[in-house]
Amino acid sequence: MNDSVSLPTWTKLAKRLFYFAVQSGGSFDIDYEVKDPTDKVLLDGVRERQGDYVLTANTVGEYAFCFENDMSTLTEKLLDFDIMVESEPRREPPAKPGQIAEQTSALEESVFRLNGMLLNIKRTQKYFHTRENRGFDVVKSTVNRLFWYAVLESLAVVGMAFVQVYVLQTFFTKTGRRYKV
Incomplete structure (x- = not known):
């Protein structure tokens, strides 16, 4: 694929929300691929306008998000791309004197x-x-x-x-x- 984005290392079994939408250019469509650290294709699509997916990181490492614009090489495309953490482990705050744990939770x-x-x-x-x-x-x-x-x-x-x-x-x-x- 032409353009790819590598992300920081994900922890095992972490859920990530993957969202993209073609904002402008051509017929508002693009090809995409999501690969895990072992180059196994997790998601792929051809001529998609937008996508909203939940990925579970089964392998620790860098995941690649590749976008390709081969069907309309003369037209530039503007892509909105977002990755969000869905289930990040909560950190326990240090206990303060006189604070009740039930109120904090x-x-x-x-x-x-x-x-x-x-x-x-x-x-x-x-x-x-x-x-x-x-x-x-x-x-x-x-x-x-x-x-x-x-x-x-x-x-x-x-x-x-x-x-x-x-x-x-x-x-x-x-x-x-x-x-x-």
Whole structure:
């Protein structure tokens, strides 16, 4: 593949969220491959517009994310790419004097829930950003097509005017002699 991204070493059985979306360029499609440290292909896709996957790291090491744009080599593509940790082990904070462990765990649970909700909002915003970019590209394409349609239509009207003048002139000419109107 043309472009690849290697990530820091993952721990075994860690879950990672892998998200990508083509923001602009061509038909908004790209080929991709995800390989583990032993070069085994975990995920692959051809002509995909976007993807949202959960990967489990079964092997410790660097994972490669490869993207390929061979089907439209003349068109550059802008790709939104994100990898998030889903199940990271929690660190135990040092115990403070006079602090109750139950209150700390309830507070931590609230923080983790809020973090999950914020990540969900972030993903939703990325989705809407992708939709906005694709919609804008469709609008630009439509405006361009309307412009050329209007130019061709204007040329057709002018051409028809010349044809009508020629036809009318041929009606009023008789074997080399013209009648004046």
